[in-house]
Amino acid sequence: MSWKRLWLLPLVYLLLVEEALAQEYQTETGEVVFLSSASLNEFTGESGKLNGLLDLDTNTFDFYIDLNTLETGIGLRDRHMRENYLETKEYPFAEFSGKFEESGQLNLNQPVMVKAVGTFKIHGQEKDLVIPGKVTKISASEVLLEAEFQVKLSDYDIAIPQLMFYELSEIQQVTIKAILKNE
Amino acid sequence: MKRITKSRRLLTAVGTLLLFLIQGVSFAQLERKLATEDRKTDLLFHAPRHINLLTVEALDKNTLHFAIMHTFGPVNGGIRNLYGLDHGANIQFSFEYALEDKFSLGVSRSGRDKFYNLYGRYHLLEQTESGKMPFSLSLMAAAGVNTVDYGYLQENNPDFAQRSSFAAQVMLARKITDQFSLQLSPLLAYFNSPIPAYSIEGDQQLYLALGFSGKYKVTPMSSLTLQWIPNLNNGLRNNVGVGIDVEAGGHVFQMYFVTSPALNEQYLLAGGNGVPGEEFRLGFNVNRIFATGGN
Numbered sequence: 001m002s003w004k005r006l007w008l009l010p011l012v013y014l015l016l017v018e019e020a021l022a023q024e025y026q027t028e029t030g031e032v033v034f035l036s037s038a039s040l041n042e043f044t045g046e047s048g049k050l051n052g053l054l055d056l057d058t059n060t061f062d063f064y065i066d067l068n069t070l071e072t073g074i075g076l077r078d079r080h081m082r083e084n085y086l087e088t089k090e091y092p093f094a095e096f097s098g099k100f101e102e103s104g105q106l107n108l109n110q111p112v113m114v115k116a117v118g119t120f121k122i123h124g125q126e127k128d129l130v131i132p133g134k135v136t137k138i139s140a141s142e143v144l145l146e147a148e149f150q151v152k153l154s155d156y157d158i159a160i161p162q163l164m165f166y167e168l169s170e171i172q173q174v175t176i177k178a179i180l181k182n183e
Numbered sequence: 184m185k186r187i188t189k190s191r192r193l194l195t196a197v198g199t200l201l202l203f204l205i206q207g208v209s210f211a212q213l214e215r216k217l218a219t220e221d222r223k224t225d226l227l228f229h230a231p232r233h234i235n236l237l238t239v240e241a242l243d244k245n246t247l248h249f250a251i252m253h254t255f256g257p258v259n260g261g262i263r264n265l266y267g268l269d270h271g272a273n274i275q276f277s278f279e280y281a282l283e284d285k286f287s288l289g290v291s292r293s294g295r296d297k298f299y300n301l302y303g304r305y306h307l308l309e310q311t312e313s314g315k316m317p318f319s320l321s322l323m324a325a326a327g328v329n330t331v332d333y334g335y336l337q338e339n340n341p342d343f344a345q346r347s348s349f350a351a352q353v354m355l356a357r358k359i360t361d362q363f364s365l366q367l368s369p370l371l372a373y374f375n376s377p378i379p380a381y382s383i384e385g386d387q388q389l390y391l392a393l394g395f396s397g398k399y400k401v402t403p404m405s406s407l408t409l410q411w412i413p414n415l416n417n418g419l420r421n422n423v424g425v426g427i428d429v430e431a432g433g434h435v436f437q438m439y440f441v442t443s444p445a446l447n448e449q450y451l452l453a454g455g456n457g458v459p460g461e462e463f464r465l466g467f468n469v470n471r472i473f474a475t476g477g478n
């Protein structure tokens with residue numbers, strides 16, 4: 001091939017990539033809710049800023065959230081959560097990425113159970129997790145992802161002071177709901 | 184001529200390579216982006232109060248800050264007086280409500296001279312993580328009245344205007360490191376009529392001082408605290424305080440030794456101070472924030 005024709009290569013590549021992108025679903029506005037149920041105090045925190053990528057060709061996924069966007073309804077509690085527990089200045093993101101196994105073909109409005117096998121990372125600590133979830137194709141270009149899992153704070157080096165055990169639960173119940181679009 | 188073709192070739196080759204790389208990265212993983220580029224710095228201080236002075240720490244809209252503060256007698260009475268606790272305490276209750284994220288109004292009542300104080304805080308500037316705004320700046324103003332029964336003074340019984348006093352301050356603070364925060368507070372207090380019957384040592388109307396408040400975080404939930412308020416226009420002793428702040432279950436507890444029993448700005452400036460050390464008084468504050476719904 002002559003050097004002059006080399007400029008064609010990126011175009012060819014782009015075409016190929018377009019093909020590959022065809023099964024990529026993304027969002028920047030997924031919902032995350034966590035529930036802390038301690039004996040004296042129960043509260044939830046939420047964010048609508050979950051970023052996610054789901055690739056149905058390679059069966060891989062990548063999700064992350066800026067933990068600074070979590071809100072519990074009480075500003076001071078949010079500030080304590082960021083500064084004393086999650087330490088978001090140093091570790092701003094919670095991340096989960098890996099591969100998933102489907103249990104069937106994706107058809108419109110028929111939920112398919114998936115098993116996500118990946119690495120969950122928060123507070124600078126990593127742990128391999130298997131999270132069951134549900135994927136539903138809700139339109140030609142959208143899939144709905146729903147999942148629920150638990151995060152044990154001590155697994156990620158997040159310490160609860162003795163005084164706080166009645167107010168803050170060691171186990172946080174996390175619920176995720178996101179509509180990912182293929183564009 | 185030949186040279187130009189050569190560089191063009193190189194450019195194309197590099198361009199192609201870059202394209203592959205960029206595509207490759209976005210294919211594998213999302214780029215990690217913060218939702219907000221420049222966030223406000225969290226918690227310069229543990230609470231809206233720091234030993235006896237107010238801080239730049241703002242309240243969220245529609246939240247109520249309740250503080251109960253105490254100072255006891257001088258510790259030099261020794262164990263017989265349980266280091267000043269037997270003298271009873273000067274106690275101040277205060278309620279401060281945020282009408283806006285930047286503006287709050289408060290009312291306090293101190294036992295010493297049965298003093299009611301109405302005050303407001305306005306937060307003009309707030310420090311941000313990027314350093315684009317390197318410090319926080321707040322303003323405070325107060326008007327108070329002494330409600331002691333001075334009937335025994337007969338015709339000299341001060342009227343409402345004579346019992347009134349005022350305070351104003353600018354609070355300039357910076358979280359210098361994750362552990363260390365410092366606040367500078369130029370303070371002013373004005374007494375319409377500083378008669379000897381009042382529990383103050385000063386006899387002038389206008390008092391100027393410069394407050395220093397320091398916080399050094401030693402654990403995620405606790406800090407060492409420091410307060411120093413040198414007077415600028417009178418011969419009264421300067422106020423010195425040292426203590427610790429402890430966060431626990433939504434409360435902030437503040438325990439300290441301080442040279443004055445005063446708990447509001449007017450009395451802090453005009454009230455006088457003991458000798459640091461032997462005339463320290465034990466003090467403690469409890470701070471609690473209540474969300475009042477709809478936030």
